[in-house]
Amino acid sequence: MRKDLCSLSLQNLTYLCSFVEILKGLEKLVSDVDIVKSFVWGKDTESEEMLRQGFTHAFLMTFSSKDDFNCFLRHPNHVEFSATFSAAIDKIVLLDFPAVLVKPA
Amino acid sequence: MRKDLCSLSLQNLTYLCSFVEILKGLEKLVSDVDIVKSFVWGKDTESEEMLRQGFTHAFLMTFSSKDDFNCFLRHPNHVEFSATFSAAIDKIVLLDFPAVLVKPA
Known part of the structure; x- marks a missing residue:
């Protein structure tokens, strides 16, 4: 069975304009x-x-497979966005993991 | 409109027994x-x-409302579990946030 692949990031986004x-x-x-x-x-x-440890926001993207996730990483829109994104945040944690669904919504 | 309330934690769970x-x-x-x-x-x-910054695992629980989330916090099973849980981990970030669903699954 293929698992969804989740990409989760936590960020400190204190400044409203960013x-x-x-x-x-x-x-x-x-x-x-x-x-x-x-x-x-x-x-x-x-x-x-x-318990927040300075993080203010969480962002969770889900992909149907690891292949889709890898395509996304190489996608030109993602590459372009990442450049802007990296410059604007001062703290980040990023975890990318196959999702184990214990209790479905 | 009521939003789902998500409780997200990141942990460093290096030891398999824990x-x-x-x-x-x-x-x-x-x-x-x-x-x-x-x-x-x-x-x-x-x-x-x-980018992982020492975290190994992510856990995401979703509740239908903030009231349900608050009930969960006070639930005796949760209180009991938290005591065990806190002792077993050496690093944690916890964010609890109303979920903004931009793209539904």
């Missing part, structure tokens, strides 16, 4: 690139500051 | 507590070490 630009760019990216299966993001509002 | 116990506990927790809407986890396999 955030609006980055979100606009991400929304365009996932809408233009069909192989992105789903995209969800959020700004932390409920966690405790100590 | 990991097996924790995963077993989490699976039991989400299966016993109905208000957990969905649960997905994964071990990073594709990211670059530099």
Whole structure:
């Protein structure tokens, strides 16, 4: 069985101007690139500051397979976006993992 | 419109014995507590070490509302599990955020 591949990043996006630009760019990216299966993001509002460790936002993209994920990495829109994105954030964690679905929505 | 509330944690679970116990506990927790809407986890396999920043696993629980999330926090099974969980991990980031669904699966 093929598993979905999730790409998860946490970021510190304290400055509103960067955030609006980055979100606009991400929304365009996932809408233009069909192989992105789903995209969800959020700004932390409920966690405790100590456990947040300076991160403010989480972004989760899902792909149907590792092949789609690899295509996405090489996609020109992603490559272009990453250049802008890397310059605008001051803290990031990125995990890319095959998703184990214990309890489906 | 009510948004789903996501609870996302990243952990460094280097020791296999801790990991097996924790995963077993989490699976039991989400299966016993109905208000957990969905649960997905994964071990990073594709990211670059530099971007991983020492984290090995991601766990994502989704709830239908902030009320359900708050009920879960106070649920005796969660309280009990958290005590075990906290002792077994050496690094954690936790973000709890209303989920903005840009591209549905």
